[in-house]
Amino acid sequence: MTDKKNTAAPAAQPAAALEAGEPILRLGDVSYAYKKGGPLVIDHLSYSFDTGRVTSIMGPSGAGKTTLLSLISGLTVPTGGRVLFEGRDLATLDRYDYRSRDIGVIFQSFNLLPGLTVLENIMLTMDASGKRFDRPKKEIALELLDQVHLPRHYADERILHLSGGEQQRVAIARALSDDPKVVIADEPTGNLDPATQEDIMAIFLELAHEQDKCVIIVTHSPQIAKASDTVFELKARR
């Protein structure tokens, strides 16, 4: 069981930030059970995620990392407590809007649409957000490819023709396409070679530090944890 006491935040818990104002994303005594009355996968968890920082969520298998990811990405709602985005309870918000506008999620298996091209995948998310863009979407999408270090000639390639690392970069570009405040990544470096891992991590750090986004990474990798600003460690349930 994980509880507050067991929750470790070794890299200088920013108490000052908490007091200064509402964090962008906050877990308020969150619990989650898959079945009503069933065992709690997440048990009374509280935590704050800040903008401008890269936070790694670590923990052994079964500690509830994926569940936590689904809670903060608005795919589901907690059975107890609240997930607050900018002080508003996610359970009361339109979570489709939340997913399409406020956050960008990079799934472990990327979850790109294989039939679409790189550009189409990115632009579909921009369309889905319903946001207005001051420049042509294609231009923004091509710039995002630059940002994730993917050559522009990939723009019209089908996803199926890309390698894992390339798909990962497209997934990141897609997550960033609608300019979200929070970027959530699930095992973003799982199957990548060390050089690519480093490159990807550099992109995340740049997002947090230069674009002032809240970056949350769910990972097993100690290197990622070490490179991130904050590590939120989940303990294995007994």
Add this chain to the structure above:
Amino acid sequence: MFIVRNALCNVTRNKGRNALMIIIVAIITAAATVALAIVQAAQQARASALDNTTITAQISLDRRALMGSTQPSGSDGTTSGEKPDMSALQQSMADKQLTLADYEEYAKADYGVRSSYYTVTASLAAAEDGIEPVDSNGTVTSSSEDSSDSGTTDTQDAPSAPDGGMGGGMGDMRGGKGGMTVTTGDFSLVGFSSDEAILNAPNGSFTMSSGEAFGYGEDDADEVIVSDTLAQANGIEVGDKITVANAADTDTDYTFTVVGIYSNATDEAQPQGGPMASTASDPANAIYTNEATLTKLGLTPDKTMEITDSRGNTRTVQSAQLSFTYVFAGKEEYDRFVEDVRKAGLGHEYTISSEDVERYEQSMVAIDNLSKFATTMLIVVLAVGAVVLMVLTVFNIRERKYEIGVLTAIGVKKAKVATQFAVELLVVTLVGLAVGIGVGAATSVPVSNALLSSQVEQQSQQMSQFGRQMQRPDGGSSATDVQQAAPQLSDAPQGTPGFGEHAQNMIDQLNATVNWATIGWMLLVGVVLTLLSALVAAVFVMRYEPLRILADRS
């Protein structure tokens, strides 16, 4: 809306799957289009077949109904069973016989009757020094004895119709038409009320080969026209006077002036009644005149005469038979007439019948069958189509669960996802519908005509079986049976009888072209089925849990 754009892109992205879908929808649509075109064409054929033609109808006494009422034993009056009380029957027949005034009473424009005409037919015997009738072999008989012997049985005395069957019923209905039903005597004298009556002469249409037709005035009262066969056999020329005798009283001679010689459009060497029929039933022995002639001679339906049959029994029969025909502008008027006349008090022992309508019904048999078949096919095809479309949609959408997951995960609302799938489905089915309607339009006419001709053939075979039974000159059948058959046959259209003929008259062409109505219906049905399938898709999408995307690692 990006969802629509995405849907349209998806249609081209999944070419193989959508092509398959288009083919299936097109096949179903083509089949349904042809079926619908047939059903609509059949309806139209039914509605328009009698639109521009006039309909003639007769009122006749239903012998069978009358017999039922005079026969308390309840036997249906077969020849083998107990004979009905003939004198009672005859009496009631005589009482029930409609007079010219009765007929004219119903010939009101209020009832939908456009015009009416009638013929009065009497039979005449050969006078001793007069002309001789043409017998069945086309030669002049030397003596009239044979024919007058065999002719003594009047059709009205026929104890019954052949048991059961269609023929019996039709015989009863047509029995009253009169024209050629008089089988006594050697000649038939047919008096026409007007040119319209002549146009519808009982022996079929004819042309004047020399001379001209009689007038209708009192002055024209002894003018007659004779058939070219009879003229040839007796050496009659226009202007000659011919002498014939009263059928009941051979001492009473009548003399007519031949003003013309006519030629029947269809020449029948053989009278229809078989070897024992009277020569009076031979069209060649029909002497045509105006109705005034018969009135002048006292040969009117309200008078009677006594004839003696071969057993020496003397019976009283009508001097002449009246055949009254009503003409209607269309089927609608005819139907109104039937209704109005019944309301006006025409009893149920009378039958109102129209050969045109009967023939029309006969001609519609094949089309009706085809229409029934097409309706069944339409229902089956649409039901199968609906099921196939839904199954395909369900399979399609199950295959695309991942896509639903991705779209909902990036925040596309389920309703929009469902809309996207519906639009995709609609685009694909619309293309399939268009192709299917096109194929259906191209094939509906040949396909429906092929189906119709096989129907006609099938019906013809059945009909000709009936026909053979009816015409069988069975040695075992009595003379009355044979004569019973005669009037029905000679009453048949164009003088060429038989049920097989009817079958051949069946409409064997159907203009099953696909019109805008067909296209409209098909589109409507197609769109409704698509929306139904889209609803299934929507239910599937709505039930999808976005959380499952985390498990969908494909």
